[in-house]
Every structure is written in C-alpha cells, then in structure tokens.
Amino acid sequence: MTTIVKMRNSAGSASVNLDRRKFLTVTAIGIAATGAAGLLPSPSASAATSDEIRPFRVDIPEADLVDLRRRVLATRWPEGETVDDQSQGIKLEKIRPLVAYWGKGYDWRKAEAKLNALPQFITEIDGLEIHFIHIRSKEPNALPVIITHGWPGSVFENLKIIGPLTDPTGHGGRAEDAFDVVIPSMPGFGFSGKPTGTGWGTDRIARAWAELMKRLGYTSYVAQGGDWGSPVASAMARLAPQGLLGIHINLPAVVPPEIAAVLAVNGPAPEGLSEKERATFDMLAAGAKMGSRSYATMMGTRPQTIGYAISDSPAGLAAWMLGHPGFANWTYDDSDPEKSPDEVLDDVTLYWLTNSAASSARIYWEYGGGRSPVLAAGEMTDQIGLPVAITVFPGEIYQAPETWARRAYRNLRYFHEVDKGGHFAAWEQPELFSTELRAAFKPLRKPA
Incomplete structure (x- = not known):
C-alpha cells in the first residue's frame, strides 16, 4: 500500500500558501498517473516529510466560485478612456465584455479538469511548497526539460506544448x-507556496529548480x-548546477550596457547601429516613452500597495494583468482558439x-x-558558460538582434527568428514553439 497526500485548496482562506498541516493523508491502491483521484481521506495518517513528492489535485470549493461571480x-466601472489607443x-470596450462573460458564462471547472488530467505534485524545497506538473514521455531516451512561466502567465500557458514535447511522433x-x-509554478504563483520573507529572487528560484x-532523479x-522564466533559466545557466546541459530562452537579455545607458535618459540612438539594432532601439525607446513597463515599476517598488486593489476586485485584477504588453494584440475572440476568452480567463x-x-x-x-x-549587464550574461539557445518571436515585446545576442552570450549555440508568435509563444504557437x-x-542530447 502507498501513502499519498491530497489537498483541498480554498482561495477564500489565507492558507493557499499550502501549509502542510492542512494536508489530508490518504491510502490508495497505487499511484495513478494523474495523481490522487479516487482516494479516501485518512486523518490518522502521519504528515509527509519535507522532501517527499506528493500527488496534488485541484479542488476549489464551490463557495469560492460563487463569491467570484x-x-x-x-x-463598478469607470468611464471610458479619452484616447483611441491603449496609451491610458x-x-x-475590450475588457467589459470579457468580464461580463466571466460572471455569466465562464466555467472554471473545465480549467480545473485540464489540470487534474495531468500528473501534478507538491514538494517542499528550501522551506517552500512547490507545485509542479511532471509528464514522462513514453520514449526511453527522452530529454528532461524544466519550463518556467512568468507574469502574468502561469502553468496554463505551457499546457499546449506538453503533447508535442512528450509525444513528438504524434506531432x-x-x-x-x-x-x-x-x-513548476513559480514561488508566490498558482498553487505553489507564498514566501513569507524576502530573498526569493531568480537565483534562489534557479537553485530550487535544480x-x-x-529530486526527480534526473x-x-x-x-x-x-518572461520571468528567462531570468530564471539564465540564472540556472550562470550558476551551472550539476546536470544542467544548456538553456533555451525567448526573452533574452541582450541589450548592451551603452544602449541601456542611453535608453535610461531617453537619449538619441547611438551612431553605428545596424538596421536591426536601430529598429530594436527605437522599439525599446518608444515603449519607455509610452510607459509600457509602468506595471513593472509599480510592482517592483510597491507590490503590497497594488496588491490590496487587485486582490479585492476581480475586474481590477483582470485589467491589471491584461494591461501587460504581451496581451496587447490578443483579441479574446472565439474565432481564434489560441486567444479565446476561456483561455484568458483560465489564467486570470x-x-x-x-x-x-x-x-x-x-x-x-x-x-x-x-x-x-532584458539588460545583458543586469543578467550577468558574460558569466554564462553553458550552451544558450534563443528564439525570437515577431510579436515579442522587443526583437533581440543576433549581433547583440552573440555579444551577450559567449556560448550562443542556436539563434532563430520565426515568423509567428509573441510574448506568450508557447501559448500562442505551441507546435512552432515545440x-x-x-x-x-x-545537439545536447546524448547518443541513443
């Protein structure tokens, strides 16, 4: 017999931090590939040890969904903006119909079923509970890959690449x-634990992922x-934990120090830039003038302040998240399943x-x-010796020039510009991303 742990999650409680005391231990006939389905609670069983990997199942109480609706x-809506673009x-007119559908037509249980159809787990690392999805390929020589989401993304943005990556012959x-x-779900995101102290930056997350x-035996x-997965992957490559062969990123930190210095003071483009470099400079400069990263400034300086508002208002949370430039060209149109209202609302x-x-x-x-x-100096790219691969998607927040990329990453092994996809590339173009x-x-695979 195998001892397994099942968790109920309640967003109406402050305990979504996954306090281990709230685990219910159950006995099962065996560990199913999809986790703890069909298990019966046994309160008398002992608590899990800190390094155990326990199956996890999402089960949001109905009361929380009723409260959300x-x-x-x-x-209470404000008046509309006074401009024709999204500069304010x-x-x-874009968010109100989405929120109306959220209240009357959207079904979270379908999203919950997507997650529960996959093998999900919880384990404690460095004092924090980490939620993750883990799918082993049927192919014996499969290469393990850990994929990190960002903000305002989640594990949902990577669900569509699971099939193509684990079952390539079918795709x-x-x-x-x-x-x-x-x-994995990043610390403080989704069903992972919420840090109660400081220090959970990208380096610490990189060590936790290693x-x-x-712990998974790789x-x-x-x-x-x-997005944030790029600094995390880059930190992993810089720290070079045993076993890591290389990284792939799709928001690379290639902006050279002298370019960053000019952008910081809204200066003119330096002389001698190539056509692509100048286009990237202009894109970054325009974004700065338009306040494209205003959300990052607020969360980077006063996350608690904005947290009060977006933790209390669902519409406010949706507007805050969908104001991210990665969502700027999404239509939330049912005719485009990659950008459907349901998929957007799953994430929110x-x-x-x-x-x-x-x-x-x-x-x-x-x-x-x-x-x-995206600044090379900030990410200390010159300290990365492991192989690095970069894909540039046309709808990304900025287009990284190959010249800057090769300067930033001394062991850049792969650089490719594709013709489709944006900031949420795995979500938008899962087959191409895969x-x-x-x-x-x-090139990093071991010979069969």
Whole structure:
C-alpha cells in the first residue's frame, strides 16, 4: 500500500500558501498517473516529510466560485478612456465584455479538469511548497526539460506544448525528439507556496529548480523560460548546477550596457547601429516613452500597495494583468482558439482563486524595482558558460538582434527568428514553439 497526500485548496482562506498541516493523508491502491483521484481521506495518517513528492489535485470549493461571480457581477466601472489607443491602459470596450462573460458564462471547472488530467505534485524545497506538473514521455531516451512561466502567465500557458514535447511522433517530430516535461509554478504563483520573507529572487528560484530536477532523479536536463522564466533559466545557466546541459530562452537579455545607458535618459540612438539594432532601439525607446513597463515599476517598488486593489476586485485584477504588453494584440475572440476568452480567463481566474496577485507581484520587487530583465549587464550574461539557445518571436515585446545576442552570450549555440508568435509563444504557437525546442536542444542530447 502507498501513502499519498491530497489537498483541498480554498482561495477564500489565507492558507493557499499550502501549509502542510492542512494536508489530508490518504491510502490508495497505487499511484495513478494523474495523481490522487479516487482516494479516501485518512486523518490518522502521519504528515509527509519535507522532501517527499506528493500527488496534488485541484479542488476549489464551490463557495469560492460563487463569491467570484458575485464580485464580478457587482463591478463598478469607470468611464471610458479619452484616447483611441491603449496609451491610458486597456480599453473599456475590450475588457467589459470579457468580464461580463466571466460572471455569466465562464466555467472554471473545465480549467480545473485540464489540470487534474495531468500528473501534478507538491514538494517542499528550501522551506517552500512547490507545485509542479511532471509528464514522462513514453520514449526511453527522452530529454528532461524544466519550463518556467512568468507574469502574468502561469502553468496554463505551457499546457499546449506538453503533447508535442512528450509525444513528438504524434506531432510531426521523431521519437528521438522526445522530452520529459517539468512545469513548476513559480514561488508566490498558482498553487505553489507564498514566501513569507524576502530573498526569493531568480537565483534562489534557479537553485530550487535544480533541486527539483535532482529530486526527480534526473542527472542531466535542460531548462527553458520566457518572461520571468528567462531570468530564471539564465540564472540556472550562470550558476551551472550539476546536470544542467544548456538553456533555451525567448526573452533574452541582450541589450548592451551603452544602449541601456542611453535608453535610461531617453537619449538619441547611438551612431553605428545596424538596421536591426536601430529598429530594436527605437522599439525599446518608444515603449519607455509610452510607459509600457509602468506595471513593472509599480510592482517592483510597491507590490503590497497594488496588491490590496487587485486582490479585492476581480475586474481590477483582470485589467491589471491584461494591461501587460504581451496581451496587447490578443483579441479574446472565439474565432481564434489560441486567444479565446476561456483561455484568458483560465489564467486570470487562477490568480484570483489562489489569491496570488500580491505574492506574484513581489518577484518584481525582489528583482530590484522596475529594472528590466532584458539588460545583458543586469543578467550577468558574460558569466554564462553553458550552451544558450534563443528564439525570437515577431510579436515579442522587443526583437533581440543576433549581433547583440552573440555579444551577450559567449556560448550562443542556436539563434532563430520565426515568423509567428509573441510574448506568450508557447501559448500562442505551441507546435512552432515545440519545434524550436527540439532544434535548439538536439545537439545536447546524448547518443541513443
């Protein structure tokens, strides 16, 4: 017989921090691939030890969903913006229909079922509970990869790449392209624990991810990240834990110090830039003037202050998250399943139900105010010796020039510009994203 732990989560409680005292221990016939389904509680069983990996299942109380709908339907809206663009923030005509659907048509239980159809787990690392999805490929020589989301993303943004990565033969690839996939929730995000003290920056998360892969029994693996996942993956490469072979990132830190210095004072473009470099400079300069990273400045300096507002108002939370430039071109149109209202609301609702608006915002504060993660000096890219792969997506917040990338990463092994996809590339173009990971990591695979 095997002892397994099952958890109920309640966003209406302050205990979404996954306090181990609230675990219910159960006895099961065996560990099913999808976790703890069908298990019966046994309160008399002993608590799990700190390094155990326990199956996890999402089970949000209905009362929390009723409360969410009540709050959504009671939203008090401001007047609309006084401009025709989004320079004052997300437009009223864009968010109001989405929130109306959230209150009357959206079904969280479908999102919950997506997660519960996958093997999810919880383990304690460095004093914090870490939630993660772990899918082993049927292929015997699969390469393990740990994939990190960012803000305002979540594990939801990576669900569509699980199939192509773990089962490549069913998605246009070859058996030797297979990956074992590990998708953790960042500390303070989703069903992972909320840090109660300072220090959970990208370096500490990188060390936690290395411990997680070691705990899963992997002696060699690769890492991938976009948004905050990029600084985390880069920190892993810089710290070079035993077993890490290389990284792939899709928000690289390539902006040279002299360019960063000019951008910081809104100066003119330096002489001698190539056409692509000048285009990137202009894009970054325009974004700074338009306040594209104003959300980062607020969360980087006063995450607690904004946390009060977005933890109390679902509509406010949705507007705050969807104001991120990565969502700027999303339509939330049912005709485009990659940008459907349901998929957008899966992500926003996860933040609401886990009450993680404030706790997730603190990653910006830990990183150092409104500092941008695309600066090469800030990310200490010159200290990264492991192989690095970069894919540039056309809809990304900025287009990293290859010249800057090769200057920033001395062991850049793969650089590719693709023709589709944006900031949430795995979410938007899962097949293309998976193809990129296969190509990027192919040289790092051990011969069969």
